[in-house]
Amino acid sequence: MPEDFGKDMLMLGGTIAGFVAAMLTVMEKLLDISSRFTGKKEQKSPSPTERPAASASSPIDFFSSKPFRGTSYLLLYETGVIVAAGLLLNYVGLTLSRHLESILFLDMTGTALVAFLLGPWWGAIAALLSNSVVNWLLYPEAGADVVIFPWSLVNIVGACYWGWMARQVGFQKYLRTGRSSAFSHAWFLYIFGVGGAIVMSLPGTFVQAALHEQTTFALNPEVAESVSQRVLQWEQTAHLYLESFFGLTWGESLSWWSVNWFQNFIRYVPDKTMSAAIALVVLKYGYPLFERELIHGGPEGARPNDERILPLVLGLLYAPSFATLISSETYGGTAYWPLWALPWLLILAGYFRLRYWGPGEAALRTARLQRAERYARALKAIGREPSHEFCKRLTFMTLIASLLFALCLPILLTDFYRATFKFFCVVYGFLLVVHLLRISIAQNISIARAND
Structure with missing residues (x-):
């Protein structure tokens, strides 16, 4: 019941936000049209005193040569684009894997994309948004809180890694070379795939212990059943072997931890390897301008530095999940509260490091403005x-039509906010895909013209 109530409230909030966003977008376009007509009238009767005012009120978008404040411009057309693409990739990957019953999950493909371009903090923020908001709201079955919330720790650790x-310099050299050798590609897949599996399988095993359940090796039932039988045999063999060295109690515990960690590692290797590879392909083909700048x-030749507010944003997003994790017996009760509190250590350490040893605000502001000007x-x-x-x-016109359709739903349905929320998700989702493709094509054309 609390889970359904929370979802209903978020869906209602999302419905209201969808209406507000559509109205604001329509108003913005109308003001844009009005300013254009005003500009044409002023061009017919130019006045020296009025020209600066006219130029100051001209509309500015992603393709403008005069970007407004660097922070706002980058938030909308750099960070916002990358994070939105990451959330979309995560959801599409997980949805396809569930419907196709694949041995892969691919729910961290977008997280890898964001981490590659924006660094560990934005990658962790995208991972938390994807897991604790998007996947939880749109999860098609019951028990989404058990399936999704605890695994946010794995996603955060993976994003940071x-x-x-x-x-690192090696990653920059690898991307800078147009014709990398087969060894370089194998190095990338090993470091980001196998290495990521080693790192992420550690918190994955702790989460599995807190939930008191066996790991689902794959979404394919046949593969999952076959591997589960083999894992049971491995655990029994390891139990007998370790019991002779450490005794009954320690042998049973160590056998469970070792076998389940190995199982998680084997499960993560293909998933994280493919996720990192797909993310890099999207980065190289889709956003070459972001690659050049970020x-x-x-x-x-200096990568943008992290801002001190990012750990605080991550903490703000993690707070609701943390409160749910430590207050419910479903997640292991009070015995596992140190596990759920580990992200706070990362958040505090990151904030103080950036606060006292990070770059100054003036340097960050200058770098943001220069980057925004180069984009524009x-x-x-x-x-x-x-x-x-x-x-x-x-x-x-599509936004106007969708707004009119959505206004009809309260007349036809009692629980209109559910249908309206899903309606806005579909419409805005497709418009988001079109927007991301438009930016991707524009960046490729711009890079091609610059190289000619």
Whole structure:
């Protein structure tokens, strides 16, 4: 009941947010059209005193050559785009795996993409948003809290590992080389796939112990049953072997931990390897401009630094999950509260490190503004294409139509907010895909023109 109530409240909030977002978008487009008509009238009767005001009120978007404040611009058109792409990849990967009953989960593909581009903190934020909000709300079966919430720890650890490894010089050299050798690709798959499986299987085993359940090796029932029988045999063999050295109690405990850790490791190797590989393919083919600026550091060759507010944002997002985890007997009761409290140590350590040993606010602000200007300058020509204006107007009319359809749902349905929430998820989801594809195509065209 509390879970259903929480979902209902979030769906109601999402419905209201969908209405507000649609209304604000429509109002923004109307103001944009109004400003254009005003600009045309002022061009007919130009005045020296009025020209600065007209230029100051001109609309600014991703393809503008005059970006507004660096932080706002990057939040909308850099960080927002990357995090949205990560959440979408995570959900699509998990949905496809569930429907196809694959041995892979692929629910961390987007997390890897965000960690590669934005670093460990944004990767952890995307992992927590994906697990504790998106997957929980849209999970099709009962018991979503048991299936999803505890595994946020695994996703956070994986995001931190991938983000930290992506900050190393070897990763930059690997991406900078156009024709990397087979050994370089094998190195990437080993470090980010097998290494990630080793790191993530440790918290995965602790979460499994807290839930008092066996790990589901795969979404395919036949594979899961076959592997479960083999794991049971391994555990019995390990139990007999360790019992002769450590006694009955310690032997049973060590055999369970060793076998289940090994099982988690084997389960994670193909999943994390494929997730990292797919994320890198999306990065290379989809967002070369982000790669140039965020991984190779732009003209200066210095990657953007993390901001001190990011650990606090992660803590704010983790607080509701933490309260649920320590207050419910489903998650092992009070015996496992140190496990659920571990992310707070990471959050506090990260904040104090960035607070006292991180870059200054002035340097971060300057770097943000320079990066925003380079984005806008590189994409200025793309915004002048007729197809860009065509798609903007089509999106505007689609939003108006979806808003009209959504307004009819309260008349037809009693529990309208559920249907409205899912309606907005589908409409905004498709529009988000179109927006991400548009930015991806624009970045590829911009890079191709710059190389000519």
